[in-house]
Amino acid sequence: MNLTLKIWRQKGANDKGKMVDYSISDVSPDMSFLEMLDVLNSELITKGEEPVAFDHDCREGICGSCSLYINGEAHGPDRGVTTCQLHMRMFKDGDVITIEPFRAKAFPVIKDLIVDRSAFDRIQHAGGFISVNTSGLTVDANAIPVNKHDADESFMAATCIGCGACVASCKNASAMLFVGAKVSQFALLPQGQVEATDRVLNMVKQMDEEGFGNCTNTGACEVECPKGISLENIARMNREYLAASLKG
């Protein structure tokens, strides 16, 4: 396949960025999207030009490093995948592909297609944990039975990889799917109950301070989430938050 790529180039956080056109040929449909960018970069370096900076690491859909806004969609046109799992067979010969960084005030650009998602870390520092000592001297694991349905729901929420696609897809750049998933994981488990009130209040407060917008129930986040995290988690967070506010 021969393709035209329109790629956002931005030297650093304080520089002005612009779209730059590149053409690439002999793209195999079996390549992943990131492997296609590897080929482009290798050509650029050989020509003495600067390669395009993009985040990536595990390349098997689980680390959450890869981002990219492709043709107006977080992680591109395929469903239920990260960018590293997006394959070029989703595109046609002659296509023009636009590649931009995830855009949100809370995700400042570091370089080219790389954004700073450390706001997600700070939300977790505010309460994304169960306060248990790491001594191993806790009760036997089977002394805390968990209803299978709750355990499965908790697991489904915990599968969030923190990639930020939900924020990038939201017209308000809201992080509520991410925070909802984190709150839900613990809210559904008996171990997480003791500090549930503080957890949801602190995490939501930090989320607001980071500059994420509000949820207006558009649902774009759920559509673009590579892990299929359900909107139900936002509802659960809202219920938790309301209950905590009334208590607090």
Added chain:
Amino acid sequence: MALDAKIPKGPLADKWTNHKNTIDLVNPANKRNIDIIVVGTGLAGGSAAATLAELGYNVKAFCFQDSPRRAHSIAAQGGINAAKNYQGDGDSTYRLFYDTVKGGDYRSREANVYRLAEVSANIIDQCVAQGVPFAREYGGLLDNRSFGGVLVSRTFYAAGQTGQQLLLGAYSAMNRQIGRGKITMYNRHEMLDVVKVDGKARGIIARDLVSGEIERHSAHAVVLGTGGYGNVFYLSTNAMGSNVTAAWKAHKRGAYFANPCYTQIHPTCIPVSGEHQSKLTLMSESLRNDGRIWVPKKKEDAEAIRAGKLKPTALAEQDRDYYLERRYPAFGNLVPRDVASRAAKERCDAGFGVNKTGEAVYLDFAAAFMRYGKEQAHVKGLDENDDALVKKLGQEIVKTKYGNLFQMYEKIVNQNPYETPMMIYPAVHYTMGGIWVDYNLQTTVPGLYAIGEANFSDHGANRLGASALMQGLADGYFVLPYTIGDYLSHDIRTGKIPTDTKEFEEAEKTVVDNINHLINNKGTHPVDYFHRRLGKIMWNKCGMARNAEDLKSAIHEISDLRAEFWKDVMVPGSADEFNEELAKAGRVADFLELGELFAKDALQREESAGGHFRDEYQTPEGEAMRRKEFQYVSAWEYKGEPKDAVLHKEELSYENIEVKERSYK
């Protein structure tokens, strides 16, 4: 230096308890005055950082990723072992210990492995308390499954994402300490050297990957939890950023590097599809619980399949060769990874491979669909003889167990594994070699510790499934936090370690000179060009099977390639900015040294053991042949060029296990 493993005296089962009772402790008030650097934030580094901070030490943690949550432990799929015996199938600490030593082909250290088995049960308790959502049975209790190389069900799991959930558990424990200010987190930072003062590790030189700034960080002790070096093969199941740099720099500063040639090749990966490939994707070994592995019995059928003229589903049962079930009836498809990997290579080399390149075998779930489906039909009172219905019900069960893996396979290969058998082939996965450590996990440099995959100690020559997560967390949560206190108890009066000393200056200069050389080289080829070539040499000559002749030529080729790299590598951009190519160049430079030591180690070891298979040493049936005279750990001392490295041996003695021929038949 004579290697002293510092294994405590006394009966095996009491060693760890006695050791904990007799080593020195640091008073809680003094812990506040002690700084510890932890490099790497995966299962080992993350759990260590959290625990050390909780004990009261001041921790500085470093990772090259944008968040500790992205460390490659996150990609581990299958599960974590623990000798809980919840299933009542005869499991015990001793059995887990025995299976691990046997699985490691009697090349691991008895005392360390026993301790690992001993603390394994606590890991599960700890993780459950932290809110790790393990798989549950309907009664609310934890579910287990089985993995290769064992006859009990001791593996705890969270669908096919156990590593992610365990890592998020450690990360949440870290978050709690970051929130309390006890851990200072340095994301997007890469360690580029260890600083030694008076022979002790007292800090590191790190590079801020965003600004390019070189930083000096001091501490009373340095802990490396930096993972393995499988990316020396270029193609592996490791994340793209996984590298040997921190470990290699530690080696250059005096830490011995042990068993570099012990590499685990994982049997169930998605086969290579073309030259563009950047990495190989692993499919959890747990699939072998329910999948049957086969190739066609007749060469002409294999040829027809490769040519696309015959569909695997059309091949009759009697024309299929379930070679693992045939060769190893006791363990069948659940033989250990090295055995399964070699058996696949043997069939493909003999001409029975099933993909275009002839380097793939089938992993078939058809039988599992029917087996589970019949059970479901029975439970639901439906017609057990309706094959279409049974298949559908069975597929639903398989989907709940391995759904994400099936989806991943379909995305990559573009074939539906519910309809046609998966194709798999072995790929480089986990490195059992690493920095030599004693029983306290201390390297040959005082104050420098190595944990998890970065050290060599617990896996021997081969690692059984679900044991890496166990070791990472055991080291980080339960071993290092005790043993490091013994060393630090002598440092309570030391005070802050200054960074404006000649040792820090000298180390920083080494780092800066290296970077300047790479940036100013202006050669003709990008870093990947050299990395790919290194990978080809490694895979072809130091891969699943090796021989003296190939290893000798590999040593020369790698050495020549290294010289060419330093002359001809092209690194664009500058050093004072975000520069991924520069970071990669430094990593590949270290791989080019490690690769040669790897080949040298493999050449020296004239035997076959686990993941190290020498063609010259095999039984008439093609099984690995160990040799008594090689029952030692090879620990290499750095002396400049890899060719000058000096070999030290730590003899391995087995007092509690009889060293037998390793049989899975």
